Amino acid sequence: MADQSSTDSAVAVAHGTAAIARREVVLAGLGLLSSASLAAVLGGGRDSEVAAAGTEAVAAIERRPPGAGSVSPGAVSGAAPILPMLPGSTADAFARLMAYDPAADPDAAYFRSAVPLAPRIAPFAATQAHPRLDPRAGAATLATTNRTIAPDAPDVWRAVRHATTPAGGVQVARRLGVHDIVVQWGGTGIVPNPALTDAAHRNGALCLGTIWQPDARLFDGSVVPVERVAEKLVALARYFGFDGYFVNHELGSAQAKAQVAGLMAAMHAVARRARVAPFHLQHYDGHGDLRDLFAPDASGAPAADTVMIDQGWSGYNGPGGCCTSWPADPATLAAGASAFQRTPADVFFGLQLYPGPGFIGAAAPRVISPDGGSGREGGTAGGGLQLYSVDDGCLNLWRARQAGRGAAFLDAAADVATVERLVYSGQTQNPALSNAPSAAQQAVYDSGRLSWGDTTLYRLSEWATTDGTLARFSPDQADLPITYGVANFIAERSVIGAAPFATHFNEGEGQAFFVEGRRVSDTAWFNLGIQDVLPTWQWWRAPFEGLTDRAAEAPGLLEVGLDQAIAYDGGSSLRVYGLLGVGAATRVHLFKTDIAVAGATAVELVTLARAADRARTRLGLIFADRPDRPEWLPLPPGWPAAGEGGWTLSRLDLGRFSGRRMASILLGFEPGDGGAAPLDLRVGRFAITGEELVSLAPPRGLRLDRRVTDAATGAIGLGLRWEDDGRFDVFRVDAQGGARRWLGRIDGRCFYAPAALPAGTESAIIEVQAIGDGRRGGAARLRV
Template identity: 30%
Template sequence: MSAPQARNDDEVRRGGLSRRGFLVAAGAAGLVAGMAGPAWAAEPAAAGSIAPVWPGTAGGFPGFEVDTSAKIADLLAYVPEKDPDAKFWRSRVPLAARIPALTQAQAQPALDPRTRATNLSQVYMPLTSDQARYNPSDGTDYAVTTQHADKAAEFQYVRYGTSVNVYVPRFSQYQDIFSGWPASNESITCLPNPAYVDTAHRNGVIALGAIGNPYMSAGDPHGFLAQDESGRFVVGDKLVDLAAFFGFDGYFLNFEESVPVAQVAKIMAMFGAMKARASQLGLKTFHLQWYDSLGVDGNLSYQNALTAVNEGWLLDGHCDTIFLNYWWGQPEVDSSVTQAKKAGLDLLNSAFFGIEMEGGGWQGQPPVDPTGYWAKATAPVPANGSAPAKASVAMFDAVQDTVRWSRQQAADPSVPAIAAATYDYERRFWSGAAKNPAAPVPAGANFGAANFFAERSVIGSVPFVTRFGTGQGTAFYLNGDKVGDAPWFHAGIQDLLPTWQWWTKPYAGGNGSALTVDYDHTTAFTGGNSVTISGKLGPANGTEVRLYKTAISVGGSALTASLVYQANAGSLVSLGLTFQDRAGATEWLPLSGAVRENLGRWTRATVDLGRFANRTIAALSVGVHSRTGVHDCLVRLGELIIDAPGRCRPGPKPLGFALEKSAVNSARTAAQLRLTWELDNTVWYYDILRHHPGGGCTWLGRISADAYHVSAMPRVGQEKMTSLSLLPTDFHGVPGLEATLDFRW
């Protein structure tokens, strides 16, 4: 394909900000563009491309490398406010507060909710890859090719894109800290992927970048520990400034090298100065997590426990937590408990015992089922709360091994087969062998994260709105209408997903077998997928699907609950509420008697919660049952809202909607666009739509930010002008007034 032709801003005529009908029929077949971002190829963008480049990209690798004086000089010279690409990589989603634990409503009530989990991981792993092949016929043919770095980085440094060949994780509810791990270079300051920062923050998860093996030559003005004439740590300040600008919460610190002992105090002083600068900048969270490598004596020494050699990073070094190295067992856990008491540290909050899940299928070894590693976690955290927890747990690298293992288990090497194996495995990894976090672990089966960590939630007030979106799809829907036929992925627009995937049990005291629950990417109400409940259903096997952990006070004012769903004949749907004052029971509201609205193939049922005044909802469920004979059940869930009535007025038009730059391909059949606008903090997300000459529209993308790059907006026939609109949606799920502009081909 020929290089695109760059165009000047003055070739675009700004359109009026008129209100359009919110949703019109989908565009002409074959003329649909999906959301697209830059496809990272470990090299600078091609000439003429206007795709935003990852911050700090230089020398063919994305990010700021910090292992030489020259590279640190580049880091210090970088000013994101002057980088025209930087705005495309900012996370603008604030860190949500998590609700208090209610152990009686947990899937595993005996688990200590104070036990925490950190996940040091790559992001957006490709489902298929030639980076590694394992031949199960003889169990020996395993090789990592020289292309590993490029393949691992294929999606690592994009925010969103149009491929189906990518894994988007779905289990933030068992994590407390997420650290982005660079694909192939450990001497790097790695900014976390903003899509993952968005979804982490939405779920109350702290998101960290990574700093590895910096150049710390004493006295070098461009060394990691360099200070200016006033004593200011210039690199430390820059690192804090990057976190403030790009919207993440601190750094994972991986210093796997020895240093002169005098430098240890200087490193600690620099970390203290970073904390002070974060406070000056008004950052509510700035977290430093130390990796158990460099000791306070200056020697590289993996302690594998909390000891006098590494505890100083917590006591005097201004680090919040420590990620302990992997070679530990029960003796190291027990000695850490003793050491923590001596030092006055809370081990559950400060020490994470690392599990090297990346070790399966890496460095010349064939892949192994990484869920087997969970057995190791029983030393700091006895499974299912069978004994008091002693410390917390860190994972490295759950995302990579989820995909690597699943590639070997797939029915065939196709993307659909590997995707099915990956998401099936992912559910076992997090929810346990039964793929139900409340179910006991079968004899001989491997544990899951849900056997060690209590589920977390941020749903503590209204409005609560979810469309169950996983952050990917093979099409895109708005209010039940398909407005995009292209595949897409964007973890940053993932909804708050069900807390339990999937906690099923008999409906209303029945004793029948549970129906099956899964995500369905063949149809959606809004987004790329719905949730399906399916199987053989009869009077004896109604199923409760417990969906969300909440702490929503009904208070003295009325709230309403609405569910958008589809149900085939004979399948009855009810909304279930569990209250804090009766955490062991579900109170059912049949939707057959609710206020119903016909939305085409979907139905919206709304129920008044006024009768529950002054009670607090601890969990939300959906029940499916039948009064007739056994039949095939198919129920789809498209949207769930808990809100107060009367809060549904459309918000104002976005301000400043503009085309910063465009590029049209040589055939003049598609255009790249760089779009910007003013961020409104009352907006949940923005959708970008293109309108067709004969009516209809095509979805181009969604983001919770103020800048978006469209990689391929198609031209309809020989149209001379394309009308674009920016549609905001507020936190009540209500679309606002659109801003528009016209693009001239």
């Protein structure tokens, strides 16, 4: 895989050498062990003593009360929180790791993920966009969080949880829910960006940190027993809320490979003893031989839970070619995996997508039959797909198009979010269509294919790695058209299995922020961690009546998308618009669900539209017992929703469907009696409610943790803490009229606002309000 050193250095520079130096000073005196004990461990120790001390260390982190380890504001004035264990330091990384104690680090609590891993619903083929796809085939990704979009701007936001959006913007992933495994790749070191963990967990995906090209001292026992290293790594995952590690160890000797397997086995043993679950290890070694990747531990069980096979594994290669390994064909994968007590679902084929996401269309059909077609009965897969890195691929492809250096197939006006949607939903941006390459597109794929004996290779250049030199083969990866999307190979996933469920279609970034329709901030912002569960399909559109024709998109349908101009809560809303006439009657599949309807179950929509447009809108429900026939319900007139902006709340009671299971939710649009007319409807909130909900109490123990003055601007940052878990909005309250200015949203017990107060402010009122399930609760105030 590509060297991450340049990326890591950029992140270190972003925080400044002074900040890194401060952390090194702090870390020098920290440790799960005393200084004397640490010296003893670095010199070796008896295994029984090490195991006992390390297990105690894992538990000790959890026993400390919230706020333990924090210091008075004056002691940390001038220092904003920094994500722990960042690469790029001049200190010995191994020594830093072994000495690090998050409970004694005043910054650590600001980077904990508190969002639990959401359970996913069972597959249901009848409501899949492609019913023949085998849902056992998984998807995984190596995600590079918050990449800077502007080509000449510093790429320095990867370790930042939330911030004001820089000029040109940053990337915010919108399709994490497609994946079973999300790996933090590049920029943060071992600990993932907590925003990535929050978003992955909300969508039911595991989030893994990366152990990249590990220092031999981590696994060879030469300085610290391997069990002690394992305990340290498990303790970090437990404290910061992520789910394990992607272990990337390349070019090692046979002995080193066995020792890495021993480290993974030790981590699993520690996690079991400490009851840390889930705890997942994925293994990649740059080669892909299952005999190495699934190397057994002393008990004979494989040390890794899943593995990533390099793209050369089954005969398709990325730029420059790579390697082939055993077994050499996806058809033999089941036998190869079973030899190590694993199944094909535990093996992911790595597809390198930078700078050409179109490589999915060229390579993925060799692993999984598109759309569950006739290549394999029922669309059975030879393994899963691991996409590295979607973020890099989308951004580099967009930059290639903007610079006129390839990607001529891409609309010049397309933004990075559109490129991402193409990658996941296919060239039509409709995941229910076939998206198959045309003859001309297939010819482009084939022009980069070379045969070498029985092996087929792709030899393609990577212009993004040539430092601006226009030295390209034909075709370049940037010229590979996007045809098939991930949706043509991987069945959709969903976490919507019970009421209450609510979404405001918040993308995790915006040009402003809204609360109950009120604009409470005019500042552009990003925070992937507060992204809502977004629609399952983006965008499955079809004629209102009849089945989806997967061969071609129907002409004249309404447009649908997420829009940041106006929102009800957050930074965006769902918008459906266009000319609605007889030929444009449209249905939009939104959410895959598995909800048992009870007498109290209801659906609530908060919409912004003319009364005539709401009258043409239908809520569609597909039930598991009749998946071929949606139940269409007209929207009632409704009443003014809370807040401002003219939003309307409509409630539809579903008691008459009690006892049935709701498998899918749609919106439908039918023309009125007056013929074709423009329609423009926004949905600012969609919720499925159940029994009466309890009130949300204000956070207890709200206190000021730090007050930081920016030396350049004079703006004052505030670090705040409280005692309760949950989701919270943070506001600055105008002392004159009581108006609230939004500072941020967080899931957890602490929040840092880097520019909470204008320069020179001596005193202000801060409010922290509890929110949940689309509702707003009590608030606590603090004068700072």
